Amino acid sequence: MNKTLIWIIAVVITIATVIYQRKTGPTYPVNASVEISGQTIESSLPRSHGGDGDREIRIEVLDSKIEGRIIYKRYKIEEAFTTVDMHRQGTDLIGYLPHQPPAGKIEYSVELIHENVSYPLNESPTVVRFKGGVPAGVLIPHILFIFIAELLSLIAGLFVIFKFNRYKLYSILTVVFLFLGGFVLGPVIQKYAFGAFWTGFPFGMDLTDNKVLFAMIFWILAVVLNIKKDRPKLVLAASIVFFLINMIPHSMFGSELNYESGEVVTGMIMMF
Secondary structure (H helix, E strand, C coil): CCHHHHHHHHHHHHHHHHHHHHHHHHHCCCCCCCCCCEEEEEECCCCCCCCCCEEEEEEEEECCEEEEEEEEEECCCCCCCEEEEEEEEEEEEEEEEECCCCEEEEEEEEEEEECCEEEECCCCCEEEEEEEECHHHHHHHHHHHHCCCCCCHHHHHEEEEECCCHHHHHHHHHHHHHHHHHHHHHHHHHHHHHHHCCCCCCCCCHHHHHHHHHHHHHHHHHHHHHCCEEEEHHHHHHHHHHHHHHHCCCCCCCEEEEEECEEEEEEHHHCC
């Protein structure tokens, strides 16, 4: 196998992994649909909101006779549900969920009403998490550097498999981009979004932070132990570990506000 083909394979796998991460994560919009009088109404219900202001819920409903309402409450809080009517704007029904502090969550359902009959759009409540706004000047480089690190990690591993001797170079580059994306820009994003620079070990159990930490440890060991002696199997192991880590859905066990204590908890802490 030549190097060009390896690069093509690595790019395709990296893109597929990134898409998989986002679509399987708990903040990716959830698709919902309902049939009313022979017409199917489909929508993508948001599960994340960044920045100031309330979370808009917008659903395209062409039939002007159909109305809508949102039923919501704060997540994991014993309190009564609040119902708000949606208003029509052209072909859309629009409603709002009230703004929450960073890491606060709201569970909500949408109901459409036609001729005094209620039709649930989502059978089970959808949970939306709020966060602070993250500047594009920080977010875009972070995504780019992590993407490059994933790509270079695959290249290094494939170079080992097909016995190309530049795997050490790509190993070093992987560490550089992973450090910049995960340990420099990553904490800055966490600070903007949830008010803390680092919520992984030893300060918390945020899975996203710990994934980066785990991958960095493996890659640093692989690079250091290849300085004086060729140990390509360690590079392959680090590449496989990083790939498996990237198969974990994005934002799993992320920051969550405990409304009762006012503290933001993360990761496995939420399970207890």
